[in-house]
Amino acid sequence: MKESDLKISIAHLYPKQLNLYGDMGNIIALTKRCEWRGISVEYDEIGIGDPLREHDFYFIGGGQDKQQQEVAGELYKNRSFYLDERDKNAVFLGICGGYQLFGHYYQPFDGDKLLGLSLMDAYTVAGKKRFIGNVSIKTDFLSPETLVGFENHSGLTYLQGDTLPLGKVIVGNGNNGTDSYEGGRYKNVFGTYLHGSLLPKNPHFADFLLELALEKRYNDKIKLSKIDDDIELKTHYSLVGKAY
Numbered sequence: 001m002k003e004s005d006l007k008i009s010i011a012h013l014y015p016k017q018l019n020l021y022g023d024m025g026n027i028i029a030l031t032k033r034c035e036w037r038g039i040s041v042e043y044d045e046i047g048i049g050d051p052l053r054e055h056d057f058y059f060i061g062g063g064q065d066k067q068q069q070e071v072a073g074e075l076y077k078n079r080s081f082y083l084d085e086r087d088k089n090a091v092f093l094g095i096c097g098g099y100q101l102f103g104h105y106y107q108p109f110d111g112d113k114l115l116g117l118s119l120m121d122a123y124t125v126a127g128k129k130r131f132i133g134n135v136s137i138k139t140d141f142l143s144p145e146t147l148v149g150f151e152n153h154s155g156l157t158y159l160q161g162d163t164l165p166l167g168k169v170i171v172g173n174g175n176n177g178t179d180s181y182e183g184g185r186y187k188n189v190f191g192t193y194l195h196g197s198l199l200p201k202n203p204h205f206a207d208f209l210l211e212l213a214l215e216k217r218y219n220d221k222i223k224l225s226k227i228d229d230d231i232e233l234k235t236h237y238s239l240v241g242k243a244y
Contacts, residue, residue: 023061025197062096133244135172149194
């Protein structure tokens with residue numbers, strides 16, 4: 001199938017509440033990398049109270065506790081829909097606060113526990129120390145193997161069961177500052193604390209996610225054509241192993 005015949009649908013969940021540290025740049029990266037190849041993109045912003053329908057790719061960004069509280073109930077109300085989408089191999093990418101809500105719960109210092117979607121077997125509790133700075137991690141499923149980004153969180157996330165880490169920390173703190181892992185992944189669900197925004201500096205990860213989403217849509221392996229990522233990869237490699 002020619003790339004110009006392909007189409008992908010992307011849902012951006014609650015961008016008015018969860019859009020810290022350039023998270024919108026991830027949507028821009030995804031849409032531009034499709035457009036440069038001639039792939040049609042259908043993009044929906046989902047707000048509180050909006051009806052839901054099936055998409056190939058779901059993205060949710062980060063926010064402070066107040067914003068997480070605003071959307072947590074809405075997400076949980078639709079939990080069965082998102083679990084069904086996960087099991088149909090839709091792709092999910094959650095950043096920071098969004099990542100935390102992919103797990104079973106987030107427990108703030110003050111206030112009630114925020115129940116999550118349970119898209120992955122993980123949970124998060126508020127920590128006393130804030131982790132701020134550049135992060136580099138090494139994955140076992142990407143080429144290049146590294147991912148880079150910027151963390152700014154006090155939540156401590158712990159993975160359980162079949163949930164795998166996104167990667168092993170080279171520089172930075174990662175999920176909790178103790179187990180040397182960053183992010184989580186289960187099926188086509190991916191969560192991470194990496195802002196920056198993440199995907200423009202990691203074009204190989206962006207394409208990996210797009211290929212998964214296209215495979216979900218067409219029930220067939222899709223290998224994207226190469227595009228000129230010279231600037232993006234120079235930026236990527238300049239940040240690998242660089243502390244804040």
